Amino acid sequence: MTNDESGAVSAPYAVILAGGRGTRFWPLSRRDRPKQLLAFLSGEPLLRETLDRLEGLVPPEHRCLVVPEDLVGACAKVAGEVPLANVFVEPVGRNTAPCLALAALHLRRRDPEAVMLALPADHHVADSKGFRSALRAAAAIACEGPLVTLGIKPTRPDTGFGYIRVGRSMGELEGQEFHRVDRFVEKPDRVRAESYVARGDHLWNAGIFAWRVDAFLAEIERQMPELWKAIERIDQVLGTAREREEIGKVWSALASVSVDVGVLENAVEVRVVPADFGWSDVGSWSALREVLPAGEGGVQRAARHLSIDSENCVVVAPNRLVATVGLKDTLVVVVDDAVLVCPLSRDQELREVVRRIEEEGLTDYL
Amino acid sequence: MTNDESGAVSAPYAVILAGGRGTRFWPLSRRDRPKQLLAFLSGEPLLRETLDRLEGLVPPEHRCLVVPEDLVGACAKVAGEVPLANVFVEPVGRNTAPCLALAALHLRRRDPEAVMLALPADHHVADSKGFRSALRAAAAIACEGPLVTLGIKPTRPDTGFGYIRVGRSMGELEGQEFHRVDRFVEKPDRVRAESYVARGDHLWNAGIFAWRVDAFLAEIERQMPELWKAIERIDQVLGTAREREEIGKVWSALASVSVDVGVLENAVEVRVVPADFGWSDVGSWSALREVLPAGEGGVQRAARHLSIDSENCVVVAPNRLVATVGLKDTLVVVVDDAVLVCPLSRDQELREVVRRIEEEGLTDYL
Numbered sequence: 059m060t061n062d063e064s065g066a067v068s069a070p071y072a073v074i075l076a077g078g079r080g081t082r083f084w085p086l087s088r089r090d091r092p093k094q095l096l097a098f099l100s101g102e103p104l105l106r107e108t109l110d111r112l113e114g115l116v117p118p119e120h121r122c123l124v125v126p127e128d129l130v131g132a133c134a135k136v137a138g139e140v141p142l143a144n145v146f147v148e149p150v151g152r153n154t155a156p157c158l159a160l161a162a163l164h165l166r167r168r169d170p171e172a173v174m175l176a177l178p179a180d181h182h183v184a185d186s187k188g189f190r191s192a193l194r195a196a197a198a199i200a201c202e203g204p205l206v207t208l209g210i211k212p213t214r215p216d217t218g219f220g221y222i223r224v225g226r227s228m229g230e231l232e233g234q235e236f237h238r239v240d241r242f243v244e245k246p247d248r249v250r251a252e253s254y255v256a257r258g259d260h261l262w263n264a265g266i267f268a269w270r271v272d273a274f275l276a277e278i279e280r281q282m283p284e285l286w287k288a289i290e291r292i293d294q295v296l297g298t299a300r301e302r303e304e305i306g307k308v309w310s311a312l313a314s315v316s317v318d319v320g321v322l323e324n325a326v327e328v329r330v331v332p333a334d335f336g337w338s339d340v341g342s343w344s345a346l347r348e349v350l351p352a353g354e355g356g357v358q359r360a361a362r363h364l365s366i367d368s369e370n371c372v373v374v375a376p377n378r379l380v381a382t383v384g385l386k387d388t389l390v391v392v393v394d395d396a397v398l399v400c401p402l403s404r405d406q407e408l409r410e411v412v413r414r415i416e417e418e419g420l421t422d423y424l
Numbered sequence: 425m426t427n428d429e430s431g432a433v434s435a436p437y438a439v440i441l442a443g444g445r446g447t448r449f450w451p452l453s454r455r456d457r458p459k460q461l462l463a464f465l466s467g468e469p470l471l472r473e474t475l476d477r478l479e480g481l482v483p484p485e486h487r488c489l490v491v492p493e494d495l496v497g498a499c500a501k502v503a504g505e506v507p508l509a510n511v512f513v514e515p516v517g518r519n520t521a522p523c524l525a526l527a528a529l530h531l532r533r534r535d536p537e538a539v540m541l542a543l544p545a546d547h548h549v550a551d552s553k554g555f556r557s558a559l560r561a562a563a564a565i566a567c568e569g570p571l572v573t574l575g576i577k578p579t580r581p582d583t584g585f586g587y588i589r590v591g592r593s594m595g596e597l598e599g600q601e602f603h604r605v606d607r608f609v610e611k612p613d614r615v616r617a618e619s620y621v622a623r624g625d626h627l628w629n630a631g632i633f634a635w636r637v638d639a640f641l642a643e644i645e646r647q648m649p650e651l652w653k654a655i656e657r658i659d660q661v662l663g664t665a666r667e668r669e670e671i672g673k674v675w676s677a678l679a680s681v682s683v684d685v686g687v688l689e690n691a692v693e694v695r696v697v698p699a700d701f702g703w704s705d706v707g708s709w710s711a712l713r714e715v716l717p718a719g720e721g722g723v724q725r726a727a728r729h730l731s732i733d734s735e736n737c738v739v740v741a742p743n744r745l746v747a748t749v750g751l752k753d754t755l756v757v758v759v760d761d762a763v764l765v766c767p768l769s770r771d772q773e774l775r776e777v778v779r780r781i782e783e784e785g786l787t788d789y790l
Contacts, residue, residue: 085747362786366776375763379789381451381777383766390765397741397758399765400749410732411747420728423745 184336195234209261215251550702561600575627581617
């Protein structure tokens, strides 16, 4: 959003975090096919949907990815329009603060006042237009200096998200009201979550941010001296033959810290843009009930679900006929080599399934 | 068992009824792959197990099949040792009386006093040696003239089988006691079935018989005049160019009658050999719990079942890993193109599943 030499306002950059390795969608998700590469909603991989959502807001040459080394190929294939120079590799996962700092370092080389949007690769958004409006406003606000976060209007007292307590209004930009942030709240217990939703003064922290790279890096320097030292070391070698080796060394010594905890919570100036665009982090199989259209016996994706007296199930079975009798609130996932049948209320126990698979040396199934 | 010219006792013939078309094992069983061709117990098709069980009792050239026309190829392949002249084709299914009469007609040409064993192709027997002993005795008794049926000692008050009330003992042959049959009882209600089992004087009718072909055909002539007329017509053309055409015409006009109702119930002289060789008709998915070895979370076949807190399930999923969480008393069947999840107590509702598949024109899945 800074003025380039011609005087035009330059478009923001988008940094898409595509490093997820979750097993919460086993057996559909695998080591080499994590959630962001799965096509279980629209038929396109979530990463592709995330990129498409930026159409008209972030030009292709401003779209960037942060990915683990072994997913570079698969992610680059899905993100055909993203220049390879915009694919930033994280040698090992160290949560969001380090990889966003690395991305900011890259972008500072191109434009020290560049506005950078930080976006997870694997969320679902029902209303893309509303999403772009909110981000356009966030970018405009960030242009002035503060770090900006989107706050999602909660639809239920979810205890799985962090919340943002909204402070006083700071006015409107690009048609969107925005506020000071009173404080960030870590995942609350049920009672607190209920009071937050009832009072209406808390929003979900969706991990979607906007900031100028100089402002963000200044906060890193101020709040995260170890990370800052690492970034300065990397800065010495960026674009040279030693870049990958040096990042590899530096990275493994870093602590895993989220950008929320490491930067946002104690940043000097933070703003929140309240937003409501049909957001879901698609955090588990049971979340599919919110985002897939309802059909016979529940929701289904890429399957022909033939239900006899079944209710509220999630059935994912690419190119298969799935018949269920008397099945309630149950997840059925079938892929070529593996099958999962699990009550939706127990989908957290997938961790235990995956642990057992590892323990029994069945790693081909991971 | 009749004496041939050399004075030696000739071995019995076995007529294996392989005409089943059931959908009770959908989605594993299909139109072109009915239950007798499925390999869900030992890894061999049930028809193959049935043939192997005859080793030492019935020589290969005395083994015969009755099959529908479109299964001739598949059954003959499984029954490699059976001469093609012993594969008798039924043009349309008319239950067991007509097809056993046809088989008896074929065998009469070879030896009018031949003893013929009638066996379903798709049952399970745990103790093959005990099975052969019982049948050896049945054949020896049949050699003297009566129709002989095996009676299985009931292990539970099953209402899905016919019962045989055992009459007075007629002595012992080949080490097996045998009895008159007091009467055949159609599938009883629960209360009766319980009293039968408690009293110990009733046996299950397993559809396994032995008789001389002349004695059997004499009963057909006496009790089933329409069928007898048909058999006489077929006798005129057997072995000629008109055989298939004529059988085709005659067959479609026949009534469907089981050999139990049409012949056994009112036969002049019937004997029963009580037997106990670990028999199951494997009549439904839930029957697999009796015949497969118990493992983690229930029984499984050709699958790697990873159970988290699951109990008493039946999992059949060739070459797949199946993970279940908190699943009780449930059937999970997975094949390449179709999946079934169903409480074992509701496996009768498979009929409804199959009806729906037909109704919706998804006939590829049948």
